[in-house]
Amino acid sequence: MNASIAIHVEHLHKAYGDVRAVDDLSFSVYRGEIFGLLGPNGAGKTTTLGLLQGLRRADAGRVTVLGQDLAAHAQAVKRRIGVQLQRTSLLPDLTALQQIELFAHLYGRQINRASALALLERVSLAEKANALPARLSGGQQQRLALALALVNDPEIVFLDEPTAGLDPQARRNLWDLVRGLGAEARTVILTTHYLEEAEALCHRVGILDGGRLIALDTPAALLGRIAAPSAAPHGRALNLEEVFLQLTGRALREA
């Protein structure tokens, strides 16, 4: 396999009962790339991430992460990836600093207090080191979850809707952090509802619908497919729904 490929997905399938959450998905993500997965609720983004992270088992298909077959080497792959879930899912009774120390241990790493504080400093939470999650704002909880995703110095970072529910300032703050990860040549895979966000952060984006990949290109190329006047009424930013509707269209759905 090409050494520049971080993740290679081949004909991935996952169903829950009669619902095909992921349907014959194939794509590659390159090392150092910030890759966005877009789609409406129920498109299969989170299920796809779960399959790539080794949290869920595929019904069929193959995932290779950093050159390792995920099905055969899930634990080894988990040591090399960092995951921020859609929900922050923090341990409720541990302080921010204690969470960092615990998760470092769960990755088999020793971490001293200075290093843990430095990681909190990186996400602008050093002053909240002794705060419990309930004392953190939504944005601060997301930043702590991002710090936990970085505690093992991962080569690939998965971010599942990292800015959902955040105010604009907190969203921009998180964007800066994601750009910082890209600048460190880490591979980042993020899901989002917002094409604006994907355009600002991602080198390439894939659009999912009904578990299928219906488009994969750079944000500029995707936006270029859309008739600009109808796509951005009243001068506001495009949203996924508008782009998504135009990209998919009835003709494609019926094909």
Add this chain to the structure above:
Amino acid sequence: MNTLISIPPARTALRPIIQFASALIRASLNDLRTFAITLLTPLFMLVLFWVVGRPEEPGDMDLVAFIFPAIVGLTVMLGGQTAAMRIVNWRAQGVFQRLAVTPTPLGHLVIGLGLAQALVSAAQAAIVLLFGWLALGIGVNGPGAVTAMLVLVFGVLAFIALGLFLACLASKPDVASAAFMFTLLPMFFLGGGFPPHILPPFLQTISPYLPTAMLNTLISPLLANGSLPAEPWWPMLGLAAYTVGFSALAAWKFKWE
């Protein structure tokens, strides 16, 4: 998703288990209010029986001395409920999913959770025992009380295993709480809360096989006169069997989401 908890190889498993247990004990120390609230029920019952159950005349039954070992046992039972609630809450809050993204197998972490709760429950049982002994003046044999604390480990593990199993069956925290109370109260009263001779014959037949009765059989004579019962191995083996059985069922039924 159903996840069968694998039994970890001892050497590789030990470190994350201990580190996770240490973190959860720190979490308990961060949340002393919950630690104290969990103690309220046994302490309240102890005070209640102390107020109403003291013998008024020579020859009267010393109800508080009779029920004291069962209340100490109740304290460790409540530890099982805490473990059950924590698992169900973590499942609902996505904490298990958060833990599952790390390379440490969830089975190791559940064992760590059980270990942490066992130590917290043992500390709570010691507080109840000391409160009854020193604050209420309930007659306790000193060396026997120390041995009772060691023997309590059998009960702590059995009730935490029961809690883990019930947590695997319950989908929501309130269901887990109700299910545990449904098992807790009958076991408390049938396994030492009521004098056996007042029970109907068929319940007298059943009650010795309850984990509460086994624990009571072990610690009652220790607290009263410092001696173990004539055949201590049977209740010890019984509690160990409950621990293994409930743990196996929990491993079989465990769901992280």
